[in-house]
Amino acid sequence: MPRPGVEELRRRQLVDATISTIGENGLGGTSLAEVARRAGLSVGLVSHYFDGKNGLLEATLRTILARLGAEARRRFERADTPRQRIRAIVDANLSYEQLDPELGAVWLAFWAEALHSDRLRRIQKVNQRRLYSNLLYAVRELVAPGEAERVAETVACLIDGVWLRSTLSGQPGTNRQSRAMVHEAVDAILDATIREGSKP
Amino acid sequence: MPRPGVEELRRRQLVDATISTIGENGLGGTSLAEVARRAGLSVGLVSHYFDGKNGLLEATLRTILARLGAEARRRFERADTPRQRIRAIVDANLSYEQLDPELGAVWLAFWAEALHSDRLRRIQKVNQRRLYSNLLYAVRELVAPGEAERVAETVACLIDGVWLRSTLSGQPGTNRQSRAMVHEAVDAILDATIREGSKP
Amino acid sequence: MPRPGVEELRRRQLVDATISTIGENGLGGTSLAEVARRAGLSVGLVSHYFDGKNGLLEATLRTILARLGAEARRRFERADTPRQRIRAIVDANLSYEQLDPELGAVWLAFWAEALHSDRLRRIQKVNQRRLYSNLLYAVRELVAPGEAERVAETVACLIDGVWLRSTLSGQPGTNRQSRAMVHEAVDAILDATIREGSKP
């Protein structure tokens, strides 16, 4: 008679240990032995719960995607105006948690790996598409149709670029500054697009 | 009686094979045996010329950095106006070669790895700093001091973001579109900054 | 309040699942997890009822030996003449069930394993000795003393050889032909022995 919830607990322990290990040592430096050690569990449990390393990595990717998605949804729903909605997306993607160096290293590792793994790539695509379509939804409320796609893509690039450079620099804590920079650039782009689009 | 230049040839053969292997299989899927096979040489030569795998990887990173640097310098020197200089930097970083999926995979692999390797990180820093300082130099000719840093950083982020999303999407060939998008956004940001800065 | 007979039921379930697994995947491909899965029971039960894998294997071997023994006894008792008794033994050992490819694979697996396991070897010996002594009993009714041993051994070899080649060929359904072949050979051997033995 297994205690209910123990499976969920073990899975989370292992996924968290995986995030921590990848964040610190990279994917290449992540062995099941090390993950198990950090989780305080035995190596055998990984196969038991995730059917091998690939399963563990996929579950880990799914987890960080879900966390980011939940954060984005929370902020998005609190926003009242189109500009606030765009800001909400920016802020969710550049939140304190997302700019944490350890988590950044995990994302980067998965992005690099996804280029060579169908399974991971498929999971990743969800993220990129969701970011883009949420942005597009908000941008469409502000600019002329036909312009929205490009603007949304530009903002998405800006977000990813800021995130990437921040992660590579290894210096956390400049989140507020980062977000302000993006907000300003977004305003400039939106204003330029609206002004141009409204020309008679 | 060694032919002169044979060392240089061997090094380039091995580095090119490394780029090709990482591009196709990722860093985790890159073994010295595979690199040697692609180069048509023996595994022993890697240690002979690069003193091990790390040396080979460092040399490979240095090589792709140098190639990007040379391209950027070439375009930069051909530009006549500040805006052209900014465009030159954008175009060099988003050139056909840089948006090639294989090369993109290599960059991504090195970025992910650099977070956990002092040697690679030090080499990488050169790139980020050079991109930023070149941009800063050009931007300073256009906007008020005190604004330039933020604008240069924004443009750098935009470039990296476009590059990242393009690499992750795996779809090459949209280079021209990508560059146009960045140029437009840069113009919007510059205009907004200049207008604001010129307010009395 | 355990139902009476549940132990016997469980044991048979597990043994039958073991036969099925070995027959399909061989001894090397047989894990307790797979056996339990096929039996629709939990892995823990194996240790509970058989005290580990070895115990399960021994019980399985004992079971198939017992089944063959019962079949042989049934046929033997129905036979009226010495020649019929010999035929009965042949037919029991080359019955439809014994030439079933799956069961053949199980026998073969156990024979190979028995060479390296005292416990299994001891169990196996029972079979060989029983086959031989039954044959000897029947043969003695026909040939001169001193000849019987060799004849009985020859027939035993013939039976095992036919069984082995049939099992290795993987083609079932030629049982009748196989038995006819043996009967004919046995007759030839018996006739030759009797004729020779009866020479003045």
Next chain:
Amino acid sequence: MPRPGVEELRRRQLVDATISTIGENGLGGTSLAEVARRAGLSVGLVSHYFDGKNGLLEATLRTILARLGAEARRRFERADTPRQRIRAIVDANLSYEQLDPELGAVWLAFWAEALHSDRLRRIQKVNQRRLYSNLLYAVRELVAPGEAERVAETVACLIDGVWLRSTLSGQPGTNRQSRAMVHEAVDAILDATIREGSKP
């Protein structure tokens, strides 16, 4: 500049160690570590020369098949009459070497395994077919066409049966007796067939 012949030497060392290990411990008790230890080489060499355990096992099976084949051919060519040719085949398959308990255990292990491995089964088939067709060739010189197939198959079964029971008994050294038994039975079967076939 590799010494010529070193590859052949290493392969033989590993195959011989494999035969020795399987003979002593069975297939299930044969690990690459143990094989390497007996060969006085490192585990890595197995993959280097045989591309993994399966390759090693296949090479081992091929080796013992080739040895038996060579022995059979040697004896076969020395025989002058049809009966001698049949005896030659019997004697080769029941030679001192073939009835060696260790080698017997190896054969048995491979036969059991071949039922679950396409690769091994394909290699095995060569042996069974060769034994049968050689026998058929010799038998055809003696008995009426239409009878030869059954007689050849019977003799093949007799050989395999004697070999099997000898191997299972674990008692070597009764080779001469075994061979005599088969010769006698074969003569009885041939005589009976010829006599019957020559009936007007």
Next chain:
DNA sequence: TATGAATGAGGATTCATTCAT
């Protein structure tokens, strides 16, 4: 300068066994 044979450590995976419930 170049080869590739040889090594052995490290990693993923499988599995029999144990045990708390």
Next chain:
DNA sequence: AATGAATGAATCCTCATTCAT
């Protein structure tokens, strides 16, 4: 009586590195 979670030893395989030639 029965479960299946948990363990950790054992095994196969990969691979960077070394070295004799």
